[in-house]
Amino acid sequence: MPNIFETLQAALGADIVIDASRVSERASSYWDPSPMRAAALVRPRTTAELSATLKICHDAGQKIVTQGGLTGCVQGATSDADTVIVSLEKMNAIEEIDTVGRTATVQAGVALQVLQEAAREHGLIFPVDLGARGSCTVGGNVATNAGGINVIRYGMMRSRVLGLEAVLADGTVISSMNHMLKNNAGYDLKQLFIGSEGTLGVVTRVVVRLEEATSSRNSALVALAGFDEVTQLLKLLQRSLGGQLSAFEVMWGDYFRDVTEPGYHRAPMDRHYPYYVMLEAEGANADADNALFMTVMEQALSDGLVADAVIPQSDTELRALWEIREDFMALYRRKPIFLYDVSLPIREMPAYVSEVQARLRRRWPDSRCDVIGHIGDGNLHFFVNPGCEGEHQHAQSDEDVYAPLKPIGGSISAEHGIGTEKRLHLSISRSDDEIALMQLLKKTMDPKNILNPGKVL
Amino acid sequence: MPNIFETLQAALGADIVIDASRVSERASSYWDPSPMRAAALVRPRTTAELSATLKICHDAGQKIVTQGGLTGCVQGATSDADTVIVSLEKMNAIEEIDTVGRTATVQAGVALQVLQEAAREHGLIFPVDLGARGSCTVGGNVATNAGGINVIRYGMMRSRVLGLEAVLADGTVISSMNHMLKNNAGYDLKQLFIGSEGTLGVVTRVVVRLEEATSSRNSALVALAGFDEVTQLLKLLQRSLGGQLSAFEVMWGDYFRDVTEPGYHRAPMDRHYPYYVMLEAEGANADADNALFMTVMEQALSDGLVADAVIPQSDTELRALWEIREDFMALYRRKPIFLYDVSLPIREMPAYVSEVQARLRRRWPDSRCDVIGHIGDGNLHFFVNPGCEGEHQHAQSDEDVYAPLKPIGGSISAEHGIGTEKRLHLSISRSDDEIALMQLLKKTMDPKNILNPGKVL
Known part of the structure; x- marks a missing residue:
């Protein structure tokens, strides 16, 4: 045989x-x-x-x-x-870009960056964006419901997918290649395949929603004296910039200091502040948008919301600022580093971060826990280094980071998914009845458990 | 017993x-x-x-x-x-509004307008809006994935729901009251209950996403000479207004003429144009937004995109313009009127509308078919009057409106759902394999078929 x-x-x-x-x-x-x-x-x-x-x-x-x-x-x-x-x-074709309907029809194997560039050639953008853009695929972005740095304005992958084709465990092709923003004809089956990490079907093609390209960009790196100031600044920007805010990336002070140590990135401002935010607004009218951005920034400074600010004067300066946020190789000089991706209500963040850091320090007095976050999305990333050697450190660190999420309704995965790594922790974020319903769906759609077994559930 | x-x-x-x-x-x-x-x-x-x-x-x-x-x-x-x-x-409480996280936690029986007003009291808005706002409930909006007039900017109900609690057929409570924009911890179960019209569970409570209130509004009613001009104007506004466009409601000429006949609404401009659009932009900076809006409108006029325009000078004038779009009682002087809610790719709209009208006229020479649409969402509404008496007219009209949707990937329901009325037409918009998967989900989650039986499937 x-x-x-x-x-x-x-x-x-x-x-x-x-x-x-x-x-x-x-x-x-x-x-x-x-x-x-x-x-x-x-x-x-x-x-x-x-x-x-x-x-x-x-x-x-x-x-x-x-x-x-x-x-x-x-x-x-x-x-x-x-x-x-x-x-x-091999399924890596962009089948169509509809500039009137502002959609792209793409096969699952297309790299995210290829789709982004194809959209730009038509004066449009595909706004889901993340560091792995050159390697990750649209199908993977759909299967994991990818997030990234523009979620605050444009939503996660789920909100970009209008239509989808997937193959079920038994080979049945479910083709729901809808092109419209509105379609309430029966159950929205595509939702089953978005974010279920390949356990309910294999995504083959999608129709995604594009946006008109923006033509102005205003950015700043700002320093703030406290978390209240961070949330007030976020609110001010969302209210005053008329929907233009596209990134609001918070760095806790320890993270900023670590990545701007000598030999890594140059610190463009004093390094002693407790919070730093990299923020960006994108619009359609360069002069008016810049005037508005500067007015709002001046107001934030004069109101005392912002303690210091750097406005980049060139693309080179802009890239250097973004690298502080995106290139955290400096952290990896310490080993091991355990990376986390959690979400929780914004108002719970300061207390939660303090509790995690206190737990880690009780366990490992020399431990470090650097924090960055897409806080507008409720999303924090932690980089934990125990500062000593030992066994089972990853599991112990998981315990310290995840356990305090349960009472505040937080999630063990904001955007990375569950995979194998977080599977045993799923019950921190989901009830027994929720997990039972997930298992029922899995058993119904994949009775032989052949699709990505051992992942998620 | x-x-x-x-x-x-x-x-x-x-x-x-x-x-x-x-x-x-x-x-x-x-x-x-x-x-x-x-x-x-x-x-x-x-x-x-x-x-x-x-x-x-x-x-x-x-x-x-x-x-x-x-x-x-x-x-x-x-x-x-x-x-x-x-x-x-009786489950009509607004349990909480979180102004930092910009969420509202509400019970299913809260009227949409009550939620909208509660959000406004906190300087926030709940942007899903439709004519039935005073009577329809948030739970009904979730169960039907309501759309309405602001979808082009803020999305449908599905994109507003962050967390949801539902009761399954057997009484099991599935509580997924997530508050965060990002949460990829396992399957996104709430999607099962949104838009499934009460056939998979009963929605009891939801956490919805609010937005910062806008403080400027610019509106216009414009007349256009052709559908190409309509799509070009939409593109111009979406590109130039930096995301401020909140409504773009197209009225075909016959509709406009019908509702502005003597005894109904006053026509604020010449009635002979083939297309009219009621458009609105909302922002955060009254002076700058108004200047931008007027610049873009002047460009549209000088480019010949727009043939005529009326800018309301007061709230009274603004309401009068909106009533032309929203109050279509004039159409109901003819009886019967069959109402449709379809979606299709924008570029297919002129040919599709022509074909439907030609089919209806072949069947009923005196028939009328008035058309309005949220075209940015791919959504058209038809008001069909046969212009004569006869049997089975509703079914015949359905045939003429729905059949041409199939080859162009259109949907028999953009935002109204399927209910009982469209159930027999579901196969026009969904494949046999899609319907079989819907039936499998239904049978799995409601094996005794007790939840809203005979609806949708």
Whole structure:
């Protein structure tokens, strides 16, 4: 009897299905250079080929992991020697851009940055944006409901998807390639596949909503004396800039000081403040937008909301400011670093951060916990370093970061998803009845548990 | 053995459960003054009472219809003498408004307008808005994924809901009262209950996202010579107004002429144009926004995009302009009127409207088909009058309006839902595999088919 690799290759061809040894030439992920392991890797060129692949695997009870750009942070696309990997790398066409309806129809394997650039060529933008833009794929962004730095203005991936095509565990193709903002004809099935990390179906194509390109940009790095000032500044900007605010990235003082230590980024202002915010507004009228931005910034300074501000005078200066927020390699000089992605109500943030830091210091007196956040979205990222050696440190750090979320209704995953890494912590953020309903959906749509098993649930 | 009314009243009390005769004192709906029919009507005060109600009905295999404000357009809340009606009218509290996180936590029975006014008291807005605002409830808005006039800027109800609590058919309470913009901890269960018209669960409470209030408003009624000019104007406004465009309501010429006939609304400009648009922009800076708006309008006039324009000079004038769009009682002097709510890609609209009108005229030479639309959302409303008497006219009109949607990927329901009225047409907009998956979800979550049976599917 042929094994699963032989069966798939016989059905789909040697160009589409590659074997374990060729799979092992690939790195496991962006983060893990060890060889990728699998029984076979399938690279369908069409939805029909993917459907055939899933039908074969379903009949054989063969487990499948779907892979996009492999930049996920929660081990949601890991495989082992018994896995069939489905990679959407050959389904990488932008099928259509509709400039009147402002939509793009794209295959799942298109890199995020490729879509962004294609939209720009038509005077439009695809506003979901994150650091991995060059490698991550639109299909992966959909499967994980990606967030990133523009959520405050443009929403997460879920709010960008108008239509979607997915293949179910048994090979059935669910094609809901809607192009309209409004469509209430029956259940909104696409929601099942967005953010479920490949456990309910494999996303093959999507219709996404684009926006008119903005033509003005005003940015600033500001320093603030307290968290109340941070939330008041956010409110002032959202009220006064008429919807133009596109980024409001908060850095706690320790983070700022760490990444601006000598040898890393140059500090463009005094390093002693408790909070720093990188903020950006985008509009359509350069002169008017700049005048408004400066007026609001002056008001924030004169009201004492902002203690200091740097306005970049060139693209080079702007990039240097953004790098303080985005390039945190300085933190990785300490090892290990445990990265977190939590969300919680904004008003709970100062107390929550203090509690996590206190817990960590009680456990490890020399520990460090640097914090940055998309606070307008309720989202914080932590970088925890224990400051000593020991066993089970990651699990202990998880405990300290996650446990205080439960009483305040926080989430263990704001934008990274659950994958394998956070699976055992899911009950901190979701009730037993919620998890039971998730399991019921999973069992209904994937009764043989072949789609990305062991992830999420 | 006690009947279902007696069982429910014994469990919940006479204040909560009323009998058929008292139910019949109510009108069937906003549209239908005939007496409401039911075996009993339950008005739970709490989620626990609703859970108890559903558990009793589930054990008895008793069908349930959930009712909000009874303003729906597709007979999605109709009952008969064997039905137990669940009305959320006593769950009408606004539990909390968080001005820092910009969220409101509300019970399902709160009227939309009450929520809008409560948000305004805190300098915030709840931007979902529609004509039935005084009667429709937030729970009904969630269950039907309500749209309305601000979707182009603020999205539909689905994009406003951050957290949700619902009771399943068997009484299980699924509480997902998330407050954050970002939460990727497992499947996004709330999506199951939004827009599924009460067939998968009963929504009891929601957390919705508010926005900072705008403080400037600029409006105009404009006339245009062709549909290309309409789409170009939309694009110009979306690009030039920096995200301030909040309404762009297109009226086809026949509609405009009908509602401005002598005895109805005064026509503020010449009545011979093929298209009229009521447009509005909202921002945060009165002087700057007005200057920008006037600059863009002047450009649209000088470029020949706009043939004529009226800028209201007072609130009274503004209301008079909006009434042309919103008060279409003039159309109802002809009877019958069949109302439609379809969506389709914008670029397909002129050909689709022409085809529908040609089909109707072939069938009924004196027929009229007035058209208005939220075209930025891909959404058109038709008012069809056959212009003669006959049998089965509604079904024939349905055929003429819906059939041409199929080849262009249009939807038979943009924002009204499916209810009973459009159920038999669902296959025009959804594939057999999509409908089979909807039925699988329904069967999984409501195996006894007690929740709003016969609606949607």
